[in-house]
Amino acid sequence: MARRGRIKGVNQMFNLEKNLANILTLLNLCCGFIALRLILVGRYTGAALMILVAVILDCVDGKMARRFGAASEIGKRLDPLCAMVSFGVVPATLAGVLALTTPGWMMVVTGIIYTLASAYRMASYDSMEAPEGFIFGFPSTLCGAIIALLGIIAQRKMPTGIWALLLLVLSALMLSRLRLPKLPELHLPKNTGTKRNRRQ
Numbered sequence: 001m002a003r004r005g006r007i008k009g010v011n012q013m014f015n016l017e018k019n020l021a022n023i024l025t026l027l028n029l030c031c032g033f034i035a036l037r038l039i040l041v042g043r044y045t046g047a048a049l050m051i052l053v054a055v056i057l058d059c060v061d062g063k064m065a066r067r068f069g070a071a072s073e074i075g076k077r078l079d080p081l082c083a084m085v086s087f088g089v090v091p092a093t094l095a096g097v098l099a100l101t102t103p104g105w106m107m108v109v110t111g112i113i114y115t116l117a118s119a120y121r122m123a124s125y126d127s128m129e130a131p132e133g134f135i136f137g138f139p140s141t142l143c144g145a146i147i148a149l150l151g152i153i154a155q156r157k158m159p160t161g162i163w164a165l166l167l168l169v170l171s172a173l174m175l176s177r178l179r180l181p182k183l184p185e186l187h188l189p190k191n192t193g194t195k196r197n198r199r200q
Helices: 002-013 016-040 044-067 073-098 105-127 140-154 160-175
Strands: 134-136 179-181
Touching: 016 044, 016 073, 044 073, 044 140, 073 105, 073 140, 073 160, 105 140, 105 160, 140 160
Parallel strands: none
Antiparallel strands: 134 179
């Protein structure tokens, strides 16, 4: 019986349909790591593009979990951990290096505030009891996308004060009780399985 259980576990591990959502979530984390590497070598546009790729993966992985009935505890745990890197640490770092007076104390402080706000939002997301069809505050995914898009458009032309103010405003919006409508779901055929619990 024990051997049969091990064989079943191995089969589940290599079942692409059951693990596709988790693979996409891990690819999200890979994008965050690559973005950090690109920041270190001064390729800021490439780093911003990797954040946007991570945004797409974050939007798709939950839908794949529902499509294949592949919701899992490990998926619920992986999602906020990977998002913390791609939409918390990396966007704050990108904003810091794009500021004109890098590495000024202002960007260090606001970067820390943004990262902490992102972490707190993801940790407390399940306890935010918003009305049906709504969410409270800006998702960290959206905030990361805003910073990435501005990074592509503004490059190193935006004053440090503007970047610092942006990080503070996005931090406040992530933690706010501002009620926003959820984006409409992409209608995909569903297999049986529970809906994956997503943190934003």
